[in-house]
Amino acid sequence: MPLLVLVYALLFFKFDLAIVVDCVNLSRIGSCVSLFNNAINSIVIDHHEEFKHFATINISNPCAAATGEMLYELFIQNNIQITNEIARLLYSSIAADTGGFIHSNTTNKTFEIINNLLKYDFDYLNIN
Numbered sequence: 001m002p003l004l005v006l007v008y009a010l011l012f013f014k015f016d017l018a019i020v021v022d023c024v025n026l027s028r029i030g031s032c033v034s035l036f037n038n039a040i041n042s043i044v045i046d047h048h049e050e051f052k053h054f055a056t057i058n059i060s061n062p063c064a065a066a067t068g069e070m071l072y073e074l075f076i077q078n079n080i081q082i083t084n085e086i087a088r089l090l091y092s093s094i095a096a097d098t099g100g101f102i103h104s105n106t107t108n109k110t111f112e113i114i115n116n117l118l119k120y121d122f123d124y125l126n127i128n
Contacts, residue, residue: 015039020055022067022093024048045070047097065105068093072113087120092127 018039020029023046029036036042042055047064064070068090075082082090094114098106101114118124 013038016041018042018055019045021045021071022047022097024050025052026054045074065103065107065110066094066097068097069110069113072117082117082120084121087117088122088124088127091117091122091124095127 015035015038018036019042020036021044023029023044026033026036041057043057043059044051044053044055045059045067047061047067047070049062051058051060051062053060059070059074061070071093072082072090074080075086091114094110094117095101097103098110101110
């Protein structure tokens with residue numbers, strides 16, 4: 001019975017907010033499109049130049065090396081506590097989008113953020 005309740009909720013419930021990160025267009029979220037479209041409000045945070053605005057609130061910065069950079073700045077600007085787990089996930093995002101810090105989108109700012117994230121307790125050596 002709990003599975004049926006979950007399926008019903010996903011198909012028919014209207015969520016207050018849907019958030020998508022690192023997604024250049026709506027087709028990239030696959031089978032979640034209907035959930036996203038049924039949300040009352042939506043936010044998309046993305047760093048790609050070819051980003052298409054498809055949400056209620058669209059946050060785009062094509063100068064950022066990764067969406068992880070954008071999220072880090074959002075957390076800092078809004079005094080959101082960064083935990084060890086959040087630091088690990090932000091580091092992973094930035095490492096992936098920069099090809100392990102070797103792509104041309106890697107900037108001094110990227111390394112400043114990474115330097116700050118490395119102050120947290122997570123195993124960064126197993127991420128790259």
